[in-house]
Amino acid sequence: MRLEPIADPSLARKLLPPVLAIVGSFLVASLLALIAGGNPFAVFGAIIKGAVGSKFALLETLNRATPLIFTGLAVAVAFRAKLWNIGAEAQLYAGAVVTAVLGTGMLQWPAALLLPTIAVLSMLAGALLLLGPALLKTRLGVDEVVTTLLLNFIFLLFVSYLLEGPLKDPMGMGWPKSPRLIPEARLPRIIDGLRLHWGFVLALIAAIALWVINTRTTLGFEMRAVGQNAEAARFAGMPVTGVILKTALLSGGLAALAGFSEVSGLKGSLTLDISPGYGYTGIVVAMLALLHPLGVVAAALFVAAVFVGADAMSRALDVPSYLADIMLASALLMMVLAILLTKFRVVRD
Amino acid sequence: MDIFEILTSAAFWAAAIRIASPLIFATMGELICERAGVLNLGIEGIMVAGAFAGWIAVWAGLPLWGGVAVAFVTGMAFGLLHGIFSVPFGLSQHVVGIGVTLLATSLTFYTYRVVLPEVSSPPKITAFQPVEIPLLSKIPLIGPALFNQTPLTYAAFILVGLVALVLYRTPLGLAVRAAGESPSAVAAQGLSVTAIRMGAVIVGSGFMAVGGAFLTLSAFDSFFFDMVNGRGWICIALVVFGAWKPGKALLGAILFAAFDALQIRLQQTTIGAVVPYQLFLMLPYILSILALVLMSRRAEVPAALMVPFNKGER
Amino acid sequence: ALVGTAPGRALAQDAKKLKVAGIYTVPVEQQWVSRIHIAAMAAQERGDIEYTYSENTANADYPRVMREYAEGGYDLIIGEAFAVEQEAREVAADYPGVAFLLGSSFKPDAALPNFAVFDNYIQDASYLSGIIAGAMTKSGNIGMVGGFPIPEVNRLMHAFMAGAREMNPEIKFQVAFIGSWFDPPKAKETAYAMIENGADLLYAERFGVSDAAKEKGILAIGNVIDTQSDYPDTVVASALWHFEPTLDHAIEQVRAGSFSAEDYGIYSFMKEGGCSLAPYGTFEGKIPQEALDLVAKRSGEIMDGSFTVEINDAEPKSS
Amino acid sequence: MTDKAQAQTVLRLSHITKRFGALTANDDVSFELKRGEVIALLGENGAGKTTLMNILFGQYTADAGEVEVFGQVLPPGNPRAALDAGVGMVHQHFTLAGNLTVWENIVLGTQALGALRLDAKAARAKIKALSTRFHLAVDPEAKVGRLSVGERQRVEILKALYREARILILDEPTAVLTPQESDALFATLREAVGQGLSVVFISHKLHEVMAISDRTVVLRHGKLVAEHATAETSREELAALMVGGEVSAPKIEAMPPGPALMRLSGVSTRGEGRAPGLHAADLTLHAGQISGLAGVSGNGQKALSDLISGLAHPVAGSFEIAGEPVADWSPRRALARRIGRIPEDRHHTGTIADFDLTENAVLETYASDFARHGWMDWKGARAQAEGLIATYDVRCPGPDTRIRLLSGGNMQKLILGRVLETAPRIILANQPVRGLDIGAVNYVHGRLAEAREKGAAVLLISEDLDEIMKLSDVIHVISEGRLSPGFARGTMRAEELGQWMAGEGFAPLTEAAHAS
Numbered sequence A: 001m002r003l004e005p006i007a008d009p010s011l012a013r014k015l016l017p018p019v020l021a022i023v024g025s026f027l028v029a030s031l032l033a034l035i036a037g038g039n040p041f042a043v044f045g046a047i048i049k050g051a052v053g054s055k056f057a058l059l060e061t062l063n064r065a066t067p068l069i070f071t072g073l074a075v076a077v078a079f080r081a082k083l084w085n086i087g088a089e090a091q092l093y094a095g096a097v098v099t100a101v102l103g104t105g106m107l108q109w110p111a112a113l114l115l116p117t118i119a120v121l122s123m124l125a126g127a128l129l130l131l132g133p134a135l136l137k138t139r140l141g142v143d144e145v146v147t148t149l150l151l152n153f154i155f156l157l158f159v160s161y162l163l164e165g166p167l168k169d170p171m172g173m174g175w176p177k178s179p180r181l182i183p184e185a186r187l188p189r190i191i192d193g194l195r196l197h198w199g200f201v202l203a204l205i206a207a208i209a210l211w212v213i214n215t216r217t218t219l220g221f222e223m224r225a226v227g228q229n230a231e232a233a234r235f236a237g238m239p240v241t242g243v244i245l246k247t248a249l250l251s252g253g254l255a256a257l258a259g260f261s262e263v264s265g266l267k268g269s270l271t272l273d274i275s276p277g278y279g280y281t282g283i284v285v286a287m288l289a290l291l292h293p294l295g296v297v298a299a300a301l302f303v304a305a306v307f308v309g310a311d312a313m314s315r316a317l318d319v320p321s322y323l324a325d326i327m328l329a330s331a332l333l334m335m336v337l338a339i340l341l342t343k344f345r346v347v348r349d
Numbered sequence B: 001m002d003i004f005e006i007l008t009s010a011a012f013w014a015a016a017i018r019i020a021s022p023l024i025f026a027t028m029g030e031l032i033c034e035r036a037g038v039l040n041l042g043i044e045g046i047m048v049a050g051a052f053a054g055w056i057a058v059w060a061g062l063p064l065w066g067g068v069a070v071a072f073v074t075g076m077a078f079g080l081l082h083g084i085f086s087v088p089f090g091l092s093q094h095v096v097g098i099g100v101t102l103l104a105t106s107l108t109f110y111t112y113r114v115v116l117p118e119v120s121s122p123p124k125i126t127a128f129q130p131v132e133i134p135l136l137s138k139i140p141l142i143g144p145a146l147f148n149q150t151p152l153t154y155a156a157f158i159l160v161g162l163v164a165l166v167l168y169r170t171p172l173g174l175a176v177r178a179a180g181e182s183p184s185a186v187a188a189q190g191l192s193v194t195a196i197r198m199g200a201v202i203v204g205s206g207f208m209a210v211g212g213a214f215l216t217l218s219a220f221d222s223f224f225f226d227m228v229n230g231r232g233w234i235c236i237a238l239v240v241f242g243a244w245k246p247g248k249a250l251l252g253a254i255l256f257a258a259f260d261a262l263q264i265r266l267q268q269t270t271i272g273a274v275v276p277y278q279l280f281l282m283l284p285y286i287l288s289i290l291a292l293v294l295m296s297r298r299a300e301v302p303a304a305l306m307v308p309f310n311k312g313e314r
Numbered sequence C: 001a002l003v004g005t006a007p008g009r010a011l012a013q014d015a016k017k018l019k020v021a022g023i024y025t026v027p028v029e030q031q032w033v034s035r036i037h038i039a040a041m042a043a044q045e046r047g048d049i050e051y052t053y054s055e056n057t058a059n060a061d062y063p064r065v066m067r068e069y070a071e072g073g074y075d076l077i078i079g080e081a082f083a084v085e086q087e088a089r090e091v092a093a094d095y096p097g098v099a100f101l102l103g104s105s106f107k108p109d110a111a112l113p114n115f116a117v118f119d120n121y122i123q124d125a126s127y128l129s130g131i132i133a134g135a136m137t138k139s140g141n142i143g144m145v146g147g148f149p150i151p152e153v154n155r156l157m158h159a160f161m162a163g164a165r166e167m168n169p170e171i172k173f174q175v176a177f178i179g180s181w182f183d184p185p186k187a188k189e190t191a192y193a194m195i196e197n198g199a200d201l202l203y204a205e206r207f208g209v210s211d212a213a214k215e216k217g218i219l220a221i222g223n224v225i226d227t228q229s230d231y232p233d234t235v236v237a238s239a240l241w242h243f244e245p246t247l248d249h250a251i252e253q254v255r256a257g258s259f260s261a262e263d264y265g266i267y268s269f270m271k272e273g274g275c276s277l278a279p280y281g282t283f284e285g286k287i288p289q290e291a292l293d294l295v296a297k298r299s300g301e302i303m304d305g306s307f308t309v310e311i312n313d314a315e316p317k318s319s
Numbered sequence D: 001m002t003d004k005a006q007a008q009t010v011l012r013l014s015h016i017t018k019r020f021g022a023l024t025a026n027d028d029v030s031f032e033l034k035r036g037e038v039i040a041l042l043g044e045n046g047a048g049k050t051t052l053m054n055i056l057f058g059q060y061t062a063d064a065g066e067v068e069v070f071g072q073v074l075p076p077g078n079p080r081a082a083l084d085a086g087v088g089m090v091h092q093h094f095t096l097a098g099n100l101t102v103w104e105n106i107v108l109g110t111q112a113l114g115a116l117r118l119d120a121k122a123a124r125a126k127i128k129a130l131s132t133r134f135h136l137a138v139d140p141e142a143k144v145g146r147l148s149v150g151e152r153q154r155v156e157i158l159k160a161l162y163r164e165a166r167i168l169i170l171d172e173p174t175a176v177l178t179p180q181e182s183d184a185l186f187a188t189l190r191e192a193v194g195q196g197l198s199v200v201f202i203s204h205k206l207h208e209v210m211a212i213s214d215r216t217v218v219l220r221h222g223k224l225v226a227e228h229a230t231a232e233t234s235r236e237e238l239a240a241l242m243v244g245g246e247v248s249a250p251k252i253e254a255m256p257p258g259p260a261l262m263r264l265s266g267v268s269t270r271g272e273g274r275a276p277g278l279h280a281a282d283l284t285l286h287a288g289q290i291s292g293l294a295g296v297s298g299n300g301q302k303a304l305s306d307l308i309s310g311l312a313h314p315v316a317g318s319f320e321i322a323g324e325p326v327a328d329w330s331p332r333r334a335l336a337r338r339i340g341r342i343p344e345d346r347h348h349t350g351t352i353a354d355f356d357l358t359e360n361a362v363l364e365t366y367a368s369d370f371a372r373h374g375w376m377d378w379k380g381a382r383a384q385a386e387g388l389i390a391t392y393d394v395r396c397p398g399p400d401t402r403i404r405l406l407s408g409g410n411m412q413k414l415i416l417g418r419v420l421e422t423a424p425r426i427i428l429a430n431q432p433v434r435g436l437d438i439g440a441v442n443y444v445h446g447r448l449a450e451a452r453e454k455g456a457a458v459l460l461i462s463e464d465l466d467e468i469m470k471l472s473d474v475i476h477v478i479s480e481g482r483l484s485p486g487f488a489r490g491t492m493r494a495e496e497l498g499q500w501m502a503g504e505g506f507a508p509l510t511e512a513a514h515a516s
């Protein structure tokens, strides 16, 4: 078989595959629910209800999408320049650590000054964490997939050390967590009583900003050129090494914002498990979005809705909650395939 | 014990070999996939599935080698899934890999919970026991380290030889290497890139699953959630570290395992009392990066790694 | 074929039964959580409650799941708030009609009457198991393998070490953490290393440690759960946690409408039946009388309050 | 083969039609190839030659028509069947795995995949035998990635011969070869044809077509427009048939040289792998002059063009532009010094395949001319691209087309436009017409001549001696990184230049120079 691009895809062609993908993953979930003794016909309703069925559900979905937008953007910007940053997880924690260090009383500033300072310094920390692998790549040709991947383990152990050592909350009864953030260091909630905070808005702004950078600035042009063909970019006079380093800074910084947003907006303190793999899920989000910043927002919302909905569904049907991850995985795989099939047709020969 | 004492003890090296064994299987699996041009990030999940499938099969009454076979087939099934998405459809290998890891992991846990809903401690099986190889095990240091291991460890070492043999000495191996190097060259010689890559991903995933099964059938005797604990990701690094060569990758795995065995032992020394334990746990990762930096110049990445091949496009 | 039912599903709805939900950040196989899970299953078996649970819930999702259960009409929610302390309390504040009984290192707050805390304060039993260990080790070298040095682990290790030292002040301890709750192969390797280094008795905080002890023909002391049946010639004694007193008290309070911001920690104390030394079983008669006498003496003192085991949550180190 | 008449025809294409979307790349094409015959397949860029051959080889599936080899109809879309039937194909773009050795590339796919052993010994022996028999010298143990293009071409042909191909398809085999290598290839071909091989040969170089082929088949817009015995036609006629009209080469009028714009004296650069660096090279480029650089490929042309492009630095000697010494050299500085560069490899160095024409048009000037404070002026860029498309006759759907979809000629026109539009004072034209059809060749040459008339100094690097002699005011020869003195137009015959190209006349290299 072979794939052939479709010159002018019809509306049906654009819509049908994604719809089928969603239906397909519902079928998978229903079948598995049935096997575990749940009511397969309740699956659909329960997922929809759990993801968007109430104000609470909807806001929870947005909430979970927030860090994914940041990490998705981080991966998207890096992958566009063919900088394979698998280390968004560590960079997220870098931002989280900075937030915990600065936000727990070290700086007693008013919120209007403190929050931007923490955000910027978080970004710097995340950026620096990716700068190492980027420099190793540009200077010595060391494969960054591996260095960024391994740095995830190293940095998490480092955070673990901090939380059991210098960053440990003296009032924390020995539990490895940081002290609480002072109120000035907290991102306020958008709606009182619900967990959604201004981190979500920040994520949207970041997406738009990245979109503008990509399409309107010389840096965006350069990042794309370097990613597509570094040799031609160098020949054309682009500062290739500089562009890769700038990309690394941007990517690491964006991932770090996820950590900032989670600690400052959601958790109020740093623990070792603020991220259940947001850095890795960010890769999926970015690819699902075809590396487009605005697409990242949509993809993050999709991933979050599927997970939150399926998780609630597993409880509503009283089947093992691992069904949520199965549903997410099958939805992801089918969706990337569906997106491909909106643009290509399969030809047999 | 001081470091010198540790490094010269057979028990230490025996531990290193044991720790390395699951990594060797999975690293060979990943190496096969990458040699054919497919980065298989499904490895972590496939190891989980293999660990579970092999164990549950033995628990259900199959002999140990039957469990290994079941793990292998389970891995192949996930390899097939990965392959369909990443090879003929050429979808992003990052997404497919992470998707497969997520799917294999959650499907395994789900199955476990459905099959064993009420157990608080998973049942145990009788795992592979060490088999002393006569004569060879009497060689000082090397003997007890290498030749008093479980059959699955021996199988891991044999596999490395086998993979090297197939890759470098058979037409099939040549085709696999070429598929990762220049798919168009393979197609122009009348071979199907799709078939070769699919085959590599399927078989490679089978070995990853056996690596997982090592944990439940040899290193331990029952299955726990999360017990693969990042070992799959390490294997991705080991493949790069081994410059995509089976022998070097084997060395890498043993080296990594030795660092792991060393850090375990160092925690008990006088240094252990002052240095935070996290630093010890970091040691293997840090040293891997350092080693990678030292040998970076030499590695030849398969040129078509992560590049999908579609006949219709130029 | 994949058959079987998840707990609770088959039960008919009974308006009188309390609806209890457990939320755990690890699978229910984990030792600590398993004790809660077992107690809840038992209560369900008795017909007191209707029980459901979510396992392996990431802390990032924890508050959401709490809310979902609270919205879903559950009366009592049990689980662990350790890493989500603040948010858990916020959820409790939003659902004053639901009782929350969560593992926590913190104290309850009278201003939040529906939020009570507990923890596995089984240092009493650990201390006693330490006495046995001190008597059983010949080399005077004990290996201890832990997951993470969190208070729940540390305090038991310290109590165990104190007990062992009371028997034999010269004892040397090897302590290591493997940085994971579920990596039996790694725990086993760590235990092997300790045996190589002279340990002849292991404190089995993690799965895998007793296996190493069994293979190498040395002894082990269990923790939280009783695994002697799996290792009859290896596990001498175990410090058991019983969650039942904690849960039963909570069920009673909720039924009576008097659930309050109590610290349930004491219900894990030996006095309350929250912990015990497991029966010696296969080791009956093999433990020196001297140690048995000391155990009996200390037990009595603990029960009458004349002896208190120190609670030390600091990270233990090798000696 | 009992029937003699049947045996004469080894290949028959009947009524082949192939469409790509709206475009008909091959339109009802039929022809036959006889045993021991060489057919030259001609046509403009994009006429459908490669497509037709890909159908014959089974890489594309035709929409209509069939391929018959030795009387057997080939199943469509199956390269394996074509190979088994005795068809060998040397693709326009090499299909070799760089990290594998020569022999590995050759035996790939020749043994059953289930076979337990790779028969390396027998393979090497057979390759050795073939190399000697057909004068195709290559080291079977060498990694293909380290070989020169000429050597790679030989490997490709060996691949076909190794499989005992009886029909050989050569898609522009000489586009990247030096004249010497081409001559060697032709010698090999004659040898093989004498032994019964039949050949389909695609080339834009009509003198080669005249020299090697028995018959010519001309495609235009996918249709077969003419079929001639080569002996009965002429270069002029073929050229006219291809483009569908008259073609005329540009005239270079003599004119006095202007001031020196670039001067290298005693410049040496570092070599790269097997490619030599420059050794104490002296070169002066004058305004209003085309300086041609002749030489066998791999003799330091890359070193010189990298130096001028800004990719390499001198390690010794003086390098001056417009009288000022060069310091801190880079591509960006080269552009700032108004050096226009046409790179050797338009696909990998000159353009970014998935960028559209607009983006490719401003690749070198976006920062200086189409951006302010880091913000791109896309409107201006698009206008620029539209201008280039119009001025330089780039045939394409529009400025939003990805450049990947353009033919080589049109791609080259865009690069040419991009360079000339900045009114460069020095123009580096490295293999500017490689792979282009006659029409495009004349167009590019004409534009270069025009730039010269306007006072630019042009350095033309080419392996095609005819091209050099036709265009250059001054000719230098490069050999092992050394430059000959400049020879004024008409002072040297081709044979004399050839001797210089073979390394005669140069001062011997010192040991140290060799080592570096």
Ligand SMILES: Nc1ncnc2c1ncn2[C@@H]1O[C@H](COP(=O)(O)OP(=O)(O)OP(=O)(O)O)[C@@H](O)[C@H]1O
Pocket: B312, B313, B314, D020, D023, D025, D043, D044, D045, D046, D047, D048, D049, D050, D051, D052, D092, D407, D408
């Ligand atoms: N894979 C493809 N997909 C779509 N269209 C194609 C494809 N390959 C070729 N074409 C179309 O077919 C036409 C013929 O292309 P082909 O490569 O056969 O030309 P050619 O005669 O070999 O040109 P050149 O002399 O430049 O090599 C092109 O103009 C192009 O539009």
Ligand SMILES: Nc1ncnc2c1ncn2[C@@H]1O[C@H](COP(=O)(O)OP(=O)(O)OP(=O)(O)O)[C@@H](O)[C@H]1O
Pocket: B313, B314, D020, D045, D046, D050, D092, D404, D405, D406, D407, D408, D409, D434, D435, D436
């Ligand atoms: N994927 C594609 N889709 C559509 N047309 C294509 C595609 N690939 C190639 N073509 C067309 O095929 C024709 C030949 O392409 P090719 O790359 O062979 O160019 P070329 O003129 O031979 O260039 P060069 O000689 O520099 O390699 C071009 O006209 C181009 O439009």
Ligand SMILES: [Mg+2]
Pocket: D049, D050, D051, D092, D171
């Ligand atoms: Mg062509």
Ligand SMILES: [Mg+2]
Pocket: D045, D092, D172, D408, D435, D436
């Ligand atoms: Mg061409």
